[in-house]
Amino acid sequence: MSRKISKVKQGLLLLCCLVAATGCKQAPPAQMETGYEVMTVAPADRMILSTYSATIRGRQDIDIYPQVSGTLTKVCVTEGQRVKNGQTLFIIDQVPYEAALQTAVANVKSAEAALATAQLTYESKEELHKENVVSAFDLSTAKNSLLSAKAQLAQAKAQEVNARNNLSYTVVKSPSDGVIAMLPYRVGALVGPSIPQALTTVSDNSDMYVYFSLTENELLSLINQYKNMDEALKNMPEVELKLIDGSVYGEKGRVESISGVINRQTGTVGVRAVFPNASGILHSGASGSVLVPNSYKGVIVIPQEATVAMQDKISVYKVVDGKATSTLITVAAINDGREYIVLDGLKVGDEIVSQGAGLLREGTQVK
Template sequence: MSAGSKLKTASVTVALIGAVAAGGYFAKPYLVGSMGAGPAVAQTAPQAMPVKVAPVETQQIRLWSEFSGRLSAIDQVELRPQVSGTIQEVRFEDGQMVQKGDVLMVIDPRPYEAAVAEAKAELNAAGHTLRLAKKQRVRAEQLVKKGHVSKAVRDQRVSDHTVAVSRVNSAKAQLIQAEINLNYAYVKAPISGRLSRAEITVGNLVEAGPNAPVLTSIVSTDEIYADFDVDERNYLRYVHELTKVGGAVSELPVELTIDVGELRVYKGHIHSFDNQIDPATGTIRARAIFSNESGSLLPGMFAELRLGGSDVEDLVLLNPGDIGTDQDRKFVYVVGEGSTVEYREVALGASVEGKRVITRGLAQGDQVILGGLMKVRPGVPVTPILPETAQTAETTQLSATADTAKAEPSN
């Protein structure tokens, strides 16, 4: 580079440095003014955010508690032979529905028929003996008055008559027992219901007694029990409700749900509570009763049960999405004084049809902010909009947008 070029470059550099310094000097007053030396700029007040709200209203709701239980038959009988003999007939099919008094099995009745015939003959003979003894007694009483026979003879005739009466009574008892045994030879259903299978088949010998085998079993089906355990807290609540209205436990409704590909609900009521709480589990055994005319409910089935209160209550319900969690507390946002957001701690109760019962924290008329947990904070000004109003506004806006689109000319 030549000496002339170097001199020109140095001159340009000096000129640029001077310009920068001058710019900084003239810019300084503006910077100072913006940092507080100049006039203050007025801040604009935050605009109120539109939020959907719902006024708190109570609804008449029956509270339900859910339990699991098992079904059991109201009547269940194991049939055993009451006389000995060979099984001659089986008159039912496995699983058949029968009525009380139907003959199910026949034990060879011939020995018992013979016993009945023998007892009848004994009774007939005892009757003849009694009639003769009665005549002799009457004759002896007449003759002793005339002195034709001694008192000893009369006393003997009286004794013979008394023995004859006893023999007749004994013969009658033997006949009754023989007829009972003959009746036992025809094994009958003691209750109406559904039979199990035949445990003893035709041709087998059975004997009566404490070790007698089970021939079959039968369970009633018209009604059925559901047994389940109720925790102490819920039990006390139900008892307290009944005490207030002076009702009986049978007034407590129970719903039973069975899953048969679709949920089928049966309605019943409490039959009884046990007489003590199990200290090991803190529960009391409850028994509900349900109609089962179709016979589709079977003993031993697992069932989901809901136990309801004796009466409906005025309750506040909220969607879970409108309830926030603050560590171990639950809260909602409501529209407070000056149309600002207010934090309100609430206490939750049971779940009812997907909603939660609010037992404490809200009063009639409070406006709860819906779905705004992530959008608003306490103290923020808001414009409350009822859901119906918001829906109308959205519909109007959509209609206006559609009309505008129609009015635009096509290219």
């Protein structure tokens, strides 16, 4: 009986081994394969608009300060008024300066009379000295009195000129064509050269200066593109101005100057563009954005999503023999946020992974 049970157990064991062996011989599950979008590199032309924050200033923003002290007796302009060069803006109390001028004129006349007397005295002493009636000392004294009278007359005339100038300074005139800013002082206010705030500001806004900055890399790219700074200023395309409300200003401007010094704190260089402002839409002190077009012809352009950035290095995955091969590239400093212009690392005809490059690893099979 025990022998029969033992044979049954052996049979069951053998059956289990066969089942296990059959399961071990089953084929492994198929691996999942992922497809990637690829592109073949080809030359293309691109016009890329680079945007830079900008501030707008008038060609001249002149703060008007009085050159003499006194009470404002008349304000001849209003805020926002357009004025001409030499137009009267303010009048300061003229009474004390008119009195000072009259005193100066009287002093000149007195000095002229004193000079005439000294001249007659000297001539008389000179004749008497020839006849040995007066001594050489008396003649020298008369001559010195004549010289002193001449000096006093010159001093009196200088005081007269100064008095006339001070009187003319009581009429404050515009030094250029422009638009009047705010008027912080009114009739009756005491003003002078040391007042904390200007009487007003005259802004010449017939043309407007728009200031923005380029990074050091963008500056070098610009110089490399046009060979030197002078050629860059001559041949740079016209720029546009986007206003604070998002609209684009109707007139185009041109880059007029680029600073020759890089700011150590910001690492940028200042650029000035000039825009015509015949319509008067632009105002000094406003802000906006400058749109600078950059034209590239026959260049290699790839989507930015085809790249992998690691610190300051940018790479793509070329497809070589069906496998992903990481390749470092050099791109232009200027881009539109969607595409890169490749300067080095790729050539026409290369095949690269155009999407999902960040998920790839070196040697990944690309289907």
